[in-house]
Amino acid sequence: MTEHPNPATTARRGRRPGANTTRQAILDAARARFAADGFAATTIRRVAADAGVDASLVMQFFRSKSGLFAAVMSVPPDALERFSIAFEGTEDGLGERVVRAFLAVWEEDARSSEPLMAMLRAAIVDDRANEQLREFLQERLIVAATASRAIDDAELRAGIAASMLVGLVVGRGIVGVPALTGADRETLVELVGNAVQGVLAPGSSGDDGRAAGPGLRR
Incomplete structure (x- = not known):
């Protein structure tokens, strides 16, 4: 039955x-x-x-x-938190903190670096992935950079900083520029950090000391 x-x-x-x-x-x-x-x-x-x-x-x-x-992108939340923490504190040394945290997230921990690098590779060949990565990085920079400080032209400055940081990762991790792959990380942190400092916190300690344009409101 x-x-x-x-x-x-x-x-x-x-x-x-x-x-x-x-x-x-x-x-x-x-x-x-x-x-x-x-x-x-x-x-x-x-x-x-x-x-x-x-x-x-x-x-x-x-x-x-x-x-x-x-x-969705399988990036551990603690990796994002590490990057956001870099913006805490004073403007002094902000550029180096941001670059060091960015490189750590993209290069040190396979849990975060592998999905991020995959996302970056996809962004190079796919317009939709490109848009996602660009908007995500820029928004995180804007939100973190403006959370505790008043910055004029925040969107432009965040976009410039994001482009610099992504370019560094592309040069080291994808293109494999010998000068970048062979460079000590702390050397890169110092050099790129000075440039990022000048963009995000002009006139504060850590940039080249030149007169700042319309940046932080004093």
């Missing part, structure tokens, strides 16, 4: 297991939304709607849009 499955048992077997599945549904929705709309246009509300959950639940899992993007 043919046995018929118990409908209740079938329902239980097909039931979504809860938080883990919900988190994955959010990640899947976010991945599709970031790919379709880019980082800037994607919102927590849109991702939540795509995943069929409340926006507060997305925030509960990932805390911010940057955290959600990082999870």
